[in-house]
Structure formats: C-alpha cells, structure tokens
Amino acid sequence: MHIPFLDNWLKRRGETDGAALTDALSSDPESAAQLLSECELLRDHAGREGVQLDDTAESLSALDQLLPRWRDDPDVVTWLGSDAGLYLGTVLVRTVPGAEWRQWPDGQPVVRLPSGVEVDVLEAGATWAETGSPELSQVHAEASEG
DSSP, rough: OHHHHHHHHHHTTTTTHHHHHHHHHHOOOOHHHHTOHHHHHHHHHHTTTTOOOOHHHHHHHHHHHHHHGGGHHHHHHHHHHHHHHHHHHHHHHSSSSEEEEOOOOOEEEEETTTTSSOOOOHHHHHHHHHHHOOOOOHHHHHHHHH
C-alpha cells in the first residue's frame, strides 16, 4: 500500500508498517477516521472547481460531475485516486449505519459494511480517477443498499 500522507504519518510515529494504523483503528476509531478523511489533494482540487466536500452522498455526485482534467498527469491520477477512495470510505463510514474502517493484512484500509462485505475503497477511487467508472456515487448507493 502506498498512501503518501499515511506513509508520512507512520514515519512520524516511528512505524514502518501498518501496526500504528491497526492500533488506531481498534483503540481510537474516531481519530483514525479523522486521519483517513484528510484527502487534502482531492479537497483542494474539488474546492478550486467549486465543489465543497462535506462528507455527504451528494458531494460524491458532485465529484462525479467534475471534468477529469487530472487524467493528463499520471502522478495526479494516482494521488487523486487514493484521496477519492479515502473520501468515498469517509462518506460510507459517516452515512451508512454500522460501516467502519478496517485494515487488510497488507495494511490497506477498507470499509466493512454491516453485512460483513468489505469495500476496497482505494481500488474504487483509483478506477474512478483513471476512467470515471464506477462513479463514486454509484459505489456509495450500492454499499448503502447492503
């Protein structure tokens, strides 16, 4: 897993693997959720386009409507895809009752739904940034259904 801001956070804490995130997810889920909701590049990009990211399903729809000018720069696609995935996860955790952040053995954060299904939000964000499909709002709608 390579999430730049998360890698930097782990280094500041003296960690080289995902142990600190795992501990935070289990012992202080609210702080971990706050960390995962940063999405600085996405929030900056959306703000410049007039889209306010307020952690709602409607903001996912607004992101889906942005012109994908970032696709011309592969570095931006990667960063924006990670941020979009983490933002999608943030919205799921805040709007789907019982949804929570979890971590796979490889350290990747995912969202576990009340049904037990785990949503690979980073993959969804990366695919959205690269191709626009599936739309973030579509992933949210499907996850909300169960």
